[in-house]
Amino acid sequence: MSHTKTATLKAESITLAHRQFIxxxxxxxxxxxxxxxxxxxxxxxxxxxLLNGLARIHAPREGSVLLDGKDIxxxxxxxxxxxxxLLPQDNTAPxxxxxxxxxxxxxxxxxxxxxxxxxxxQQAFDQAVLAADVAxxxxxxxxxxxxxxxxxxxxAMAVAQQTPLLLLDExxxxxxxxxxxxxxxxxxxxxxxxxxxxMVVHDLVNACRYADHMVAMKNGCIIEEGAPADIVSPExxxxxxxxxxDLIQDPATGSPLLANLRPCNS
Amino acid sequence: MSSQFxxxxxxxxxxxxxxxxxxxxxxxxxxxTGTVQVSLFDTMSALVGNADPMTDFVVNELRLSxxxxxxxxxxxxxxxxxxxxTLARNRLATPGIIGIDNAATAFAVASVIGVGLSLAPSxxxxxxxxxxTAIAFGLAGANVTRGYRFIVAGIGIGAIAGAVTQVMLSRxxxxxxxxAYPWTxxxxxxxxxxxxxxxxxxxxxxxxxxxxxxRALNTLQFSDAVAIALGTRLRAIRVTGLGLSVMLTGLAVSxxxxxxxxxxxxxxxxxxxxxxxxxPLTAAALAGASFMLLADLLGRILLAPLExxxxxxxxxxxxxxxxxxxxRPSPRSLT
Numbered sequence: 001m002s003h004t005k006t007a008t009l010k011a012e013s014i015t016l017a018h019r020q021f022i023x024x025x026x027x028x029x030x031x032x033x034x035x036x037x038x039x040x041x042x043x044x045x046x047x048x049x050l051l052n053g054l055a056r057i058h059a060p061r062e063g064s065v066l067l068d069g070k071d072i073x074x075x076x077x078x079x080x081x082x083x084x085x086l087l088p089q090d091n092t093a094p095x096x097x098x099x100x101x102x103x104x105x106x107x108x109x110x111x112x113x114x115x116x117x118x119x120x121x122q123q124a125f126d127q128a129v130l131a132a133d134v135a136x137x138x139x140x141x142x143x144x145x146x147x148x149x150x151x152x153x154x155x156a157m158a159v160a161q162q163t164p165l166l167l168l169d170e171x172x173x174x175x176x177x178x179x180x181x182x183x184x185x186x187x188x189x190x191x192x193x194x195x196x197x198x199m200v201v202h203d204l205v206n207a208c209r210y211a212d213h214m215v216a217m218k219n220g221c222i223i224e225e226g227a228p229a230d231i232v233s234p235e236x237x238x239x240x241x242x243x244x245x246d247l248i249q250d251p252a253t254g255s256p257l258l259a260n261l262r263p264c265n266s
Numbered sequence: 267m268s269s270q271f272x273x274x275x276x277x278x279x280x281x282x283x284x285x286x287x288x289x290x291x292x293x294x295x296x297x298x299t300g301t302v303q304v305s306l307f308d309t310m311s312a313l314v315g316n317a318d319p320m321t322d323f324v325v326n327e328l329r330l331s332x333x334x335x336x337x338x339x340x341x342x343x344x345x346x347x348x349x350x351x352t353l354a355r356n357r358l359a360t361p362g363i364i365g366i367d368n369a370a371t372a373f374a375v376a377s378v379i380g381v382g383l384s385l386a387p388s389x390x391x392x393x394x395x396x397x398x399t400a401i402a403f404g405l406a407g408a409n410v411t412r413g414y415r416f417i418v419a420g421i422g423i424g425a426i427a428g429a430v431t432q433v434m435l436s437r438x439x440x441x442x443x444x445x446a447y448p449w450t451x452x453x454x455x456x457x458x459x460x461x462x463x464x465x466x467x468x469x470x471x472x473x474x475x476x477x478x479x480x481r482a483l484n485t486l487q488f489s490d491a492v493a494i495a496l497g498t499r500l501r502a503i504r505v506t507g508l509g510l511s512v513m514l515t516g517l518a519v520s521x522x523x524x525x526x527x528x529x530x531x532x533x534x535x536x537x538x539x540x541x542x543x544x545x546p547l548t549a550a551a552l553a554g555a556s557f558m559l560l561a562d563l564l565g566r567i568l569l570a571p572l573e574x575x576x577x578x579x580x581x582x583x584x585x586x587x588x589x590x591x592x593x594r595p596s597p598r599s600l601t
Contacts, residue, residue, distance in 0.1 A: 057491045081497030088491035096542035108481055109497040161496075
């Protein structure tokens, strides 16, 4: 995708809160450009909140999120939407909406008040349905698709936005093994085309395999950050999830695998 | 493969054309039907100013202003309903259900029977609509129009406003109360021409604004996060949408009274006919205008020379429908 320019996204000592309850305090994070960043951690550690903070869904109480060096909450929302796409966890759609309808919504940030569907929009649409492999499904209603197909359709919408940045909140959480790998492969392919990607993931093994950069969170703090092979250790796994494990190398890919998982008190 | 998707609006355009034709048919029937029957040809002649004085009087003086009032108020109520359902993501959240109609009526009745305020019914109805919405917001204790708290608070306010109207009517001379009665159940009989003019301006301005906002409104069908990610300024669109909905409701009520079920029925028909994915504001407005004219026509001819107020006709047709929505096992897109 030649048109994909790069953009930088970083959080500068942000504090995120749900009403009076502070979820994360004084967090700073910079997404490596053109790489896949995985945000991992136990339930309730604030990783989804951080992702929503980065995506300007959740405004920080203190600090700021900078998109290309500018405060994301001060930029026009449409301009942000041309640089940053988000696949949230809660993605319900109106009943009967087709895949094509959904993907077409991805072009909205590029359209003016009255402008019609342009040739450029159509190109972006065609590329997106091809990239996410939903071209054959475009006439189908979303509610008739399998979970994996539906997730690919949502990713196609985000791809049609043609943003240099893509954030995904647990993109594989409801999918079976085959569909998980399918979605991770798609994410990796998009990153190779130049997108900067950040995703919240539960599955540590696939996070190790598909992410270039890993951010480990606990209790609202980033406790480790770096390449998965460098930071993932039995100690980190114990600290994050409270379980013992042995670490072995995937014979094919060389990425870390967790083996012999057991509770700490045994 | 692309030709199939490049014209997503085709079906909606056809629906809008069909509804327009239907509306025009009902409009001409309304103009020609009544105690004095006028042929369709004579009706047309009267409209372009070529009829005998008698026909001219019946069509242009007696019926045209009533039909225009019905058309505008039906369209306004339907747009207001469609808008509020979209903002609240709940198909029960129409201005009529959440008490805005009743509050507007109470304020307007106050101005009609004269409680010392000499404001025009339009201004009073607007004030009532705005007041009810503000109180519902305050009681729901949230800055969003989401969820049942807002609806429940609104139902309460509607009940109070209805009671206030009754109290006011019970304290004035019986003739005044009788004169105001048809209007409190919803009727096109009590309109005044200035309110109709104000409504006309409101409907035109509201429709143009909504068309400009239609893309952003369409994204409200998704979760907040998706809407924001697509570049929608959520707070701005909510405030504008709610303001327009309140304005359209208030102005319509000042003309026809609380014919709230139009706001429930018309968007539903529009949604059933149009493609999913777009908020069918135009289709809802056309359907609302048609419903209002049809209900008024039926009210005029069913028991002629007695007249059944339009609000009673829509209630007879609309209430079973409301029950059906509530009891239906699997709700459609808006829960």
